[in-house]
Amino acid sequence: MTVRFARAEYQRMHAAAAEGYPHEVVGILAGSRSTGDVTEVVPLVNERADSPRNRYRVSGLVMMRAEQSVEARGLEVVGYYHSHPDHPARYSEYDRDHALPNMSYVIVSVREGVPGDTLSWRLVEDRSSMDAEPVEIV
Amino acid sequence: MSVTIQIPTALRTYSDGNAAVEVSGTTVREALDALTTTHTGLQRHLRTDSGALRSFVNVYLNDEDIRYLGKEDTAVADGDTLTIVPSIAGGVGS
Numbered sequence: 288m289t290v291r292f293a294r295a296e297y298q299r300m301h302a303a304a305a306e307g308y309p310h311e312v313v314g315i316l317a318g319s320r321s322t323g324d325v326t327e328v329v330p331l332v333n334e335r336a337d338s339p340r341n342r343y344r345v346s347g348l349v350m351m352r353a354e355q356s357v358e359a360r361g362l363e364v365v366g367y368y369h370s371h372p373d374h375p376a377r378y379s380e381y382d383r384d385h386a387l388p389n390m391s392y393v394i395v396s397v398r399e400g401v402p403g404d405t406l407s408w409r410l411v412e413d414r415s416s417m418d419a420e421p422v423e424i425v
Numbered sequence: 426m427s428v429t430i431q432i433p434t435a436l437r438t439y440s441d442g443n444a445a446v447e448v449s450g451t452t453v454r455e456a457l458d459a460l461t462t463t464h465t466g467l468q469r470h471l472r473t474d475s476g477a478l479r480s481f482v483n484v485y486l487n488d489e490d491i492r493y494l495g496k497e498d499t500a501v502a503d504g505d506t507l508t509i510v511p512s513i514a515g516g517v518g519s
Contacts, residue, residue: 311516335516342516347483351510354434364434367513374517382515385481387435388470392515414469 288323289421290316290365290391290407296328297424301402303330304370304395310339313369315353316393317362323391324425325365329353342381343369366391366407373397376404378417386410391420428456428501431508439466453484454497456507471509483510 292300303312315329331353335342345353354364367390376396378386386392388410396404408417428448432440440446446464450456457478461468471482478484484491485508491499501507 313513335514338516341518342514344514345512347481347510347512350512369515371517379516379518381518385479385514387433387481387511387513389435389438 288391288409289423290323290325290393291423291425292325294424296325297405300328300368300393301395301405303328304397304402305400307333307370308397308400309372311335311341311343311370311372313343313345313367315357316365316368316391317357317360318365320363320365323365327357327360327362328368329357340372364390366393368393368395370395370397370402373399376406378408382408383410383414383417386414386417388412388414392417393422426451426501426503426505428504429506430456430460431506433509433511435511436467436470436509439464439470450501452497453486453491453495453499453501453507456501457484457497481512481514483512484508485510 313333314331316325317327317329318324331345333339333343335344371394376394392408394406395402407420407422409420410417430446432444448456448459450459
């Protein structure tokens with residue numbers, strides 16, 4: 288699936304990644320699952336205060352409430368974004384091991400505080416890898 | 426015991442699109458095993474190869490996290506609801 292960002296939301300996601308540097312930031316991508324349109328970026332708090340430079344987590348109850356809020360606004364969860372400070376926008380084995388199927392995982396590479404490469408990944412059926420998805424800004 | 430299991434969005438392709446599935450069981454484990462027996466695609470996303478629930482899979486019995494009850498040995502009663510609530514996690518790692 289192609290992940291299609293509204294331009295303003297893409298910029299908001301990059302701004303969040305830059306502001307959070309050198310820590311990883313995380314959030315929900317909300318919009319339409321059938322078209323891949325992301326019309327709202329929803330920042331969340333990275334709960335890995337013990338290792339925020341290379342890890343993120345958002346607990347189940349927080350996720351549930353955030354996703355209910357998204358759905359109450361008539362949107363769907365298309366996927367999630369997080370940043371890789373001073374690392375490529377490619378998924379790590381840890382990313383893959385913790386990924387959910389049927390969701391787009393957008394990774395923003397932030398080099399010395401500047402957001403750059405932004406790639407999307409989707410878990411394959413047997414969980415062995417993640418396939419790259421096109422990202423568009425509309 | 427008849428139990429309802431709430432399925433999160435990411436896993437609904439494996440429950441024929443259903444947000445909830447009715448199963449029978451006397452414990453959380455039996456209920457989840459009944460779910461994955463009839464919906465086999467869920468197994469690899471809920472459990473590791475060793476059979477443990479994946480770390481990002483949280484299960485609530487009604488409003489309580491089973492980690493604070495008897496984990497998967499927690500008994501379930503007729504009419505109970507199990508809710509599968511994924512957390513999200515990841516990171517560059519190294």
